[in-house]
Amino acid sequence: SAVISQKPSRDICQRGTSLTIQCQVDSQVTMMFWYRQQPGQSLTLIATANQGSEATYESGFVIDKFPISRPNLTFSTLTVSNMSPEDSSIYLCSVTTPQASNEKLFFGSGTQLSVL
């Protein structure tokens, strides 16, 4: 299995500011994804982080609001820009690995974001 370190684990931010969330994996991964879990809701895929190129965003998510970087196979960042209270959610990094069979997904512990 992959060990995923995600930080910060939680933060409280002011409206209009930006927060960058980091995801570090202890081994090479095949795919890296960023999910959002709003209060009382299921997880929603924000984007797939692509190494060395622009992320692939899902419907309803745009690069200007959620810029993503993936400079190498084991590290990615998600920035939540110009935050509003509606961005208060848990943000989760997830990966698949070459070693794990059948596209099994591993998750980081998440970042609990509260926007005032």
Place this chain on the structure above:
Amino acid sequence: KQEVTQIPAALSVPEGENLVLNCSFTDSAIYNLQWFRQDPGKGLTSLLLIQSSQREQTSGRLNASLDKSSGRSTLYIAASQPGDSATYLCAVSGYALNFGKGTSLLVTP
């Protein structure tokens, strides 16, 4: 668009009971189905993964079944323990995983 529904939304049982969590999905063209456990502040832990060609998977006290034609999966937990208290999420995969909202389970001593 794939819709995933989990019933019940919340469940409270006394320790030792066997229980079943239900998951249904609208599009049967899936690659696999996964059950996760979510603990507060600890992210998600994968419990079981069932390939679309499989009918069930077992791990310890957990058994997950899949009926792709009817769009249903169940997670069976035998002899429940207080440590099983968590939110259980069902997710079906095509390109990426589509999650249900989860079942919040409380097992009381």
